[in-house]
Amino acid sequence: MKKKLVVLTGAGISAESGIKTFRDSDGLWEGHNVMDVATPEGWHKNPSLVLDFYNQRRQQLKEVQPNLGHQILAELENDFDVYIITQNVDDLHERAGSSNITHLHGQLLKVRSSKDENYILDWQDDLNFGDVDHQGNQLRPHIVWFGEQVPALDEAITITEQADYFAVIGTSLQVYPAAGLIDFTKKETPIYYIDPKPIKIPNLRNRLEVIPNIASEGMIILKEKLQTNL
Incomplete structure (x- = not known):
């Protein structure tokens, strides 16, 4: 499995x-x-x-077109059961070929x-x-505009609770409730955080690995790290 x-x-x-x-x-x-x-x-x-x-x-x-970061996430479905929870309203994950996408903040299309x-x-x-x-x-x-409820939040929490690996890519972790999802991971779930300007994550109980790169560069590194665990 x-x-x-x-x-x-x-x-x-x-x-x-x-x-x-x-x-x-x-x-x-x-x-x-x-x-x-x-x-x-x-x-x-x-x-x-x-x-x-x-x-x-x-x-x-x-x-615009999906970039290497989107493409690597789609490719990882060959080895992992990948679920993407995105704050983005574009369809670039879909166009890159990812199968399981939850849009927290709605969709432009x-x-x-x-x-x-x-x-x-x-x-x-x-x-x-x-x-x-x-x-x-x-x-x-x-x-989903500022001040409105996030209908997909419960689904996102359920998905997060089941994660064997959890990755955060290209988000400032400043916008709630999305930023709070990290708190719903199992404590044994390793977290990978890709951002060129990572912030300190307070009160985190999980093992955290920071990859201080832009998304596409960080995804190359993350793919290698994950595949060594197979």
């Missing part, structure tokens, strides 16, 4: 494909204050701005009803005013 490798990924792995992160520039995401484009308040205040912002992100996503969070549609192109659900309610980006 294959060992279970659970991987928490963040913006750092997608940044190498050209997707910008708001944490790189004083709280701005592609020139916008995140409170204006990634909160329920921003949506109610200026929905046109929010729709346009995510339309641009959706178009940008079509212009989906939209949902502004009144019924369980009414979700695949969506490739622009989302405009007048695009509505079956009851006439405006559709909105299927993104």
Whole structure:
């Protein structure tokens, strides 16, 4: 039976494909204050701005490709039972060939009803005013904004509890509840932390190995380390 490798990924792995992160520039995401484009308040205040912002992100996503970090994670399925829990809203893990992906913060290529969070549609192109659900309610980006509940959190916790190996790649471990997942690992589960600017993780009971590299370089190292344990 294959060992279970659970991987928490963040913006750092997608940044190498050209997707910008708001944490790189004083709280701005592609020139916008995140409170204006990634909160329920921003949506109610200026929905046109929010729709346009995510339309641009959706178009940008079509212009980028998975990088080596994504590809190695997909390749590791040959040797491990790999589960990816991602904070990213892109589809680069899917395009790289990974099979088991839990999106904590939603997906750019989906939209949902502004009144019924369980009414979700695949969506490739622009989302405009007048695009509505079956009851006439405006559709909105299927993104978990700041201040909203994280529907996939319970699933992510269950997956994390079963991990034989746990890896953290390209995330600052600053955004909760995602950052708290590490606390649900079994105490005997080794943790690998890939980040060029790793932070100190307080009160960690597990064996931790820090790999202070960008995601793609770190994944090369991690793959070698994991395969020596086979």
